[in-house]
Amino acid sequence: xxxxxxxxxxxxxxxxxxxxxxxxxxxxxxxxxxxxxxxxxxxxxxxxxxxxxxxxxxxxxxxxxxxxxxxxxxxxxxxxxxxxxxxxxxxxxxxxxxxxxxxxxxxxxxxxxxxxxxxxxxxxxxxxxxxxxxxxxxxxxxxxxxxxxxxxxxxxxxxxxxxxxxxxxxxxxxxxxxxxxxxxxxxxxxxxxxxxxxxxxxxxxxxxxxx
Numbered sequence: 644x645x646x647x648x649x650x651x652x653x654x655x656x657x658x659x660x661x662x663x664x665x666x667x668x669x670x671x672x673x674x675x676x677x678x679x680x681x682x683x684x685x686x687x688x689x690x691x692x693x694x695x696x697x698x699x700x701x702x703x704x705x706x707x708x709x710x711x712x713x714x715x716x717x718x719x720x721x722x723x724x725x726x727x728x729x730x731x732x733x734x735x736x737x738x739x740x741x742x743x744x745x746x747x748x749x750x751x752x753x754x755x756x757x758x759x760x761x762x763x764x765x766x767x768x769x770x771x772x773x774x775x776x777x778x779x780x781x782x783x784x785x786x787x788x789x790x791x792x793x794x795x796x797x798x799x800x801x802x803x804x805x806x807x808x809x810x811x812x813x814x815x816x817x818x819x820x821x822x823x824x825x826x827x828x829x830x831x832x833x834x835x836x837x838x839x840x841x842x843x844x845x846x847x848x849x850x851x852x853x854x
Contacts, residue, residue, distance in 0.1 A: 705854045707820055712850040713760040720793065721745055725752040727792035728764045728839060754846065759827075764842040772835035774811045778803040785813040785831035788839055794829060795848070810834050810841075819849045 718735040725732065725745035730752055737743040743754040750766040776784070782801050789796060799815035800823060806812050815829040829844030 707854055708852045709819055709849040710852055711759050711845070711847040713847040716743070716754060716756075716760055716846050718743070721752065721754055724754075724762065724764075724792045724794075727788055728752055728842065730764075760846040762844055762846055764839065766840060769809075769840045770835035770838050771809070773808050774805065774834055776811055776833060776837055778811075780837070781811045781833050782813050784833060784837045784839075785815075788831065788842070789815075789829065794844060796829065799829070806832065815844075817849070824849075 721735050721743045722733050722745065725735075728750065730745050730747050730750045732745055732747040735743055735745050737754075741756050745752045749768050750764070752762065752764050754760065754762045781803050785801075786796065796815050799817050802814045802816060804812055804814075810832045811834075812830055812832045816823045816825065817827050818824065819827075827845060827849075830842060831839060832841040834840045
């Protein structure tokens with residue numbers, strides 16, 4: 644699987660057009676608004692912005708490409724993740740190269756052997772009270788749990804936001820080619836008293852393939 648640093652190319656091309664894209668209509672008739680340089684819009688996959696013919700003629704024609712290289716994932720690593728999230732079981736079900744699950748009936752950690760080797764944590768006994776954490780406390784709690792789970796956060800940027808009155812999410816957004824990449828973030832959701840109610844991420848790292 645290859646991950647092309649499309650954002651790097653787009654940023655250079657858009658910068659050459661004065662710092663923003665132009666509003667336009669796609670082939671289906673949908674009208675897309677002007678997108679300021681550096682803005683991700685409401686959804687990174689909702690619109691496809693293209694240069695007009697003749698625009699950006701001085702833009703580079705090559706960009707660095709990346710692939711997502713999975714870290715080593717075995718039963719011991721999955722046990723460590725489960726323990727960090729408080730799963731009261733050390734029984735790992737599944738087969739290496741497929742899926743792993745550790746569950747105790749209330750909480751669970753799962754690893755899905757897809758192209759990115761994604762992982763999730765969930766619980767059924769979510770606290771019902773309002774979230775009572777500051778943004779700084781939420782980030783610190785998320786970092787603490789992820790560190791014990793062996794999740795590498797080097798090079799990421801933390802974004803903290805309230806999902807609703809009962810949860811607060813911390814997203815750690817990685818960079819590829821010096822630009823933030825949505826879709827590869829590690830997420831931790833926290834409830835009352837800092838209880839982790841949900842978490843997800845990937846056990847793979849971008850690896851440069853050169854230009």
